Amino acid sequence: xxxxxxxxxxxxxxxxxxxxxxxxxxxxxxxxxxxxxxxxxxxxxxxxxxxxxxxxxxxxxxxxxxxxxxxxxxxxxxxxxxxxxxxxxxxxxxxxxxxxxxxxxxxxxxxxxxxxxxxxxxxxxxxxxxxxxxxxxxxxxxxxxxxxxxxxxxxxxxxxxxxxxxxxxxx
Amino acid sequence: xxxxxxxxxxxxxxxxxxxxxxxxxxxxxxxxxxxxxxxxxxxxxxxxxxxxxxxxxxxxxxxxxxxxxxxxxxxxxxxxxxxxxxxxxxxxxxxxxxxxxxxxxxxxxxxxxxxxxxxxxxxxxxxxxxxxxxxxxxxxxxxxxxxxxxxxxxxxxxxxxxxxxxxxxxx
Numbered sequence: 628x629x630x631x632x633x634x635x636x637x638x639x640x641x642x643x644x645x646x647x648x649x650x651x652x653x654x655x656x657x658x659x660x661x662x663x664x665x666x667x668x669x670x671x672x673x674x675x676x677x678x679x680x681x682x683x684x685x686x687x688x689x690x691x692x693x694x695x696x697x698x699x700x701x702x703x704x705x706x707x708x709x710x711x712x713x714x715x716x717x718x719x720x721x722x723x724x725x726x727x728x729x730x731x732x733x734x735x736x737x738x739x740x741x742x743x744x745x746x747x748x749x750x751x752x753x754x755x756x757x758x759x760x761x762x763x764x765x766x767x768x769x770x771x772x773x774x775x776x777x778x779x780x781x782x783x784x785x786x787x788x789x790x791x792x793x794x795x796x797x798x
Numbered sequence: 799x800x801x802x803x804x805x806x807x808x809x810x811x812x813x814x815x816x817x818x819x820x821x822x823x824x825x826x827x828x829x830x831x832x833x834x835x836x837x838x839x840x841x842x843x844x845x846x847x848x849x850x851x852x853x854x855x856x857x858x859x860x861x862x863x864x865x866x867x868x869x870x871x872x873x874x875x876x877x878x879x880x881x882x883x884x885x886x887x888x889x890x891x892x893x894x895x896x897x898x899x900x901x902x903x904x905x906x907x908x909x910x911x912x913x914x915x916x917x918x919x920x921x922x923x924x925x926x927x928x929x930x931x932x933x934x935x936x937x938x939x940x941x942x943x944x945x946x947x948x949x950x951x952x953x954x955x956x957x958x959x960x961x962x963x964x965x966x967x968x969x
Binding site for chain 2: 688692693695696697699700723724725726727728729731733755758759762763764765766767768769770771772775778779782783784785786787788789790791792793794795796797798
């Protein structure tokens with residue numbers, strides 16, 4: 628049996644559902660003042676996303692292209708610092724793919740101010756849980772040298788069957 | 799100025815357009831009897847595709863899942879042995895992606911009976927031309943050890959910035 632829900636808890640649940648959608652998930656952090664929420668449904672503010680990309684040192688792209696890329700993604704996940712009126716985007720990840728056999732993870736970022744608290748791992752776990760629920764067989768990503776350990780410690784297989792990654796850049 | 803089109807050529811062009819769609823492309827081969835055509839538009843027969851996958855040694859998947867994966871792909875390319883009534887599928891490739899920033903190539907295969915005639919290179923060139931026309935910035939793929947040379951000789955960069963590929967398999 629679930630514990631009884633008090634009126635306050637009920638109002639809080641309604642607020643969170645309204646802000647972050649039905650599939651949101653809390654991220655425990657070492658700081659009790661910091662309430663962080665993962666969401667598949669809350670719309671990503673592109674200017675806030677650009678701020679995170681700047682902070683982690685990625686090159687800028689035209690916002691209209693980013694908007695279209697996000698619209699065409701299989702899923703976009705936002706990591707939010709909770710605030711009842713104005714949640715702030717502090718992390719992000721997205722996937723492309725066919726939603727059945729293959730999905731590929733891109734643009735995994737946590738704002739440097741919020742790194743080191745295990746939020747990146749919780750972000751990736753949330754992405755994989757969602758893809759697994761969709762029935763995707765295999766998920767892939769391209770890891771920069773600095774994050775290879777981050778992924779391999781979470782059950783990702785590095786270069787299985789000695790596969791190598793190759794890129795082609797538009798001229 | 800284009801050369802004048804004879805009535806026979808005109809009928810042939812109409813036939814080819816009907817079979818393979820407006821964006822088809824001929825593949826020159828060393829054998830003048832063998833007419834091979836690339837198409838983005840001709841519907842892929844899943845049983846024929848399964849035959850190619852069997853011939854190159856890939857494991858089988860349920861056809862309904864393959865159908866859904868193809869429907870959700872950014873593009874699917876068929877390589878056809880031309881016949882006016884019954885073209886035969888002899889090669890295949892597909893891409894997933896957002897169609898703007900990222901595209902990823904999967905399932906590149908040419909039937910072993912038709913390998914060694916440069917058809918795989920022409921298939922890849924066709925895929926990249928189409929993605930470039932769509933305005934995709936970057937194309938990625940995962941190369942098995944045996945085909946690394948095939949891709950690197952066609953302008954693909956192997957592991958740029960020392961990126962490594964990682965895979966996660968659904969339990």
